[in-house]
Amino acid sequence: MNIEKIKEVLEEHQGFRLKQAEKNIYLDLIDDWQQSTVLPSNIKEELNKECPISIEADLFSSKNKKTVKAVINLEDGLKIEAVLMKNRDGRNTICVSSQVGCSLGCKFCATGKMGFKRNLTFSEIVEQVIFFARLLKKEDEKITNIVFMGMGEPFLNYDNVLKAIRKLNDKDGFNLGSRNFSISTAGVVEGIKKLSSEKLQVNLALSLHAPNNTIRSEIMPINKRYPLDNVLKAVDDYIEKTGRRVMFEYIMIKGVNDSNKEAEEIAKIVKGKLYFVNLIPYNSTGVFEASSQERTASFRKILEERGVSVTQRFSFGKDIEGACGQLANKNK
Template sequence: MNSIYDLTREQMVEAFLAIGEKKFRANQVFEWLYTKNVHDWSQMTNLSKTLQAKLAENFSCDLLEIVEKQVSADGTTKYLLALDDGGLIETVLMIHPYGQSLCVTSQLGCNMACKFCASGLLKKQRNLTSGEMVRQIMTVQNDLNERVSHVVIMGTGEPFDNYDNVMNFIYTINAPKGLAIGARHITVSTCGLVPRIYDFAKEGIQVNLAISLHAPNDDIRNTLMPINKTYPMDQLRAAIKDYIEATNRRVTLEYILLKDVNDDVKYARQLAHYLRGLNVYVNLIPYNAVDEKGFQKSSEDKIQAFKDELLRLHINVTLRKEHGSDIDGACGQLRAKKERRA
């Protein structure tokens, strides 16, 4: 049975018309689901019993099953969720001064094979539907009885490898009479699927774009991220430049600092040269070590020196606050451990 959460507002209207119902009924259901957070047809009290039964025959409105939950001392909560077909995914809630941010997974497994990343410990089995992404938010909100205010699509998987479903997900959670999460409170992260960056520039929505860069040159990026062999850094830079010109939006460059790999100050200089003239800022990320990968976190001194050098060269830079370091912090770790135990 199809999940009602797979439908955007416009698709829901079409689906209701197809089963002989009025457009306004679809709008009522959309508000029940997203504004009132009701996920039981029988509790949608302004719908007739006949319509409730018809909906129950055609659509599921179930949330995801919470299989396991880890809560960090800093309030970060990692959820292991079961999909309807038994697949396991993770979603992570982070507490910030500005609100509650949820890191959403877009694929069951990942094929990008980034050498440092726990998400790729288990290969991609399939894309998630837009509804399975929406249900991650709905499940967490139901568990917390609080609203998620910000969403980052940078959990397991490559969002731009699941482009259509990810865009439907964004349009659903951004809908004014739905979850109404502002476009500027939504961030989508890609490891560098260049054609999709050009597509994303044409969407006309003010969602934030983050690029997982993690290297200052092609030699290092080729060893860390196989995608770079298909779309090397000169092609990636051209796509970023086009995106900025088309949208007038600043782009975030994610850079995980790996001990003795990409953390020397000479690489900060190379990175600054690569970024010169682009409206970007660099988000430096301390590494969450993954046992199977062999990489280590850079020292505090190295991290600070790298940041200081970028600042000296007039590159906007921030250092990401670490979240969930006392639990299975890196994306994919909890799921991989559960799968291995099984």
């Protein structure tokens, strides 16, 4: 699906045709222009020829059907993945990718191993959302949250990510509230600064994963470019400017970042600030092992005893290799 191309094709027609076509895509969620009840047949034919809106993807569903992963084929033959997570509380969260592969090479991440291929276009980001919105519509359900936590570093494709958010937030279109978007960064300071100046109330998450520069640089090479102090300063400035809480994501990796000492260090960083910590079980990519449940419970207890707000993500989609990058990497 190429949304930009639709604009080009409709430029030759009356202005309201583009509005009608966009309504068809974002609200009616049609997957063939022939389904449009407002466009005349000559335009439908032209659109179907020049810019069809079907989305080619392979679907993988977890045993409990709560996690569905789509491996979407792009026009140039590359593949990206997006994941639907159905929460028990009724939320339907879509985890989207912002790049094909990733240049940051975090040691625990399968996407990092793929290396970087290219940035996704605005249209390719939106396409992931539309794909799942169509799927959910069949079950009379809707997307409630969108998180940029899939393949790639969103702040290294800043303009397209923000353009996609603005489009999906548009009241006359998809109309998902800005507070329902989250952007997760590995710590690109310029991106954090830029986001704090946007007039958009989206959520920011930081992939922290380590309490100090030694461990962080070992598992996240980006820490050498943006050391922890600089990243935390940028996050503090963001909070001061926006008044919004920031989530620190922390993947629990056995023997690497999960000791009591590291929990104490995290508590010192987080205490008294508008941060909260989300502990994430590690889906093994073959390099490290996941922390045990007992270790994670002790880690959590230390944080909570020191007044830190903690949430814990249960492992989504382990049986379909739900951790970022794993499936596309295999199918490559």
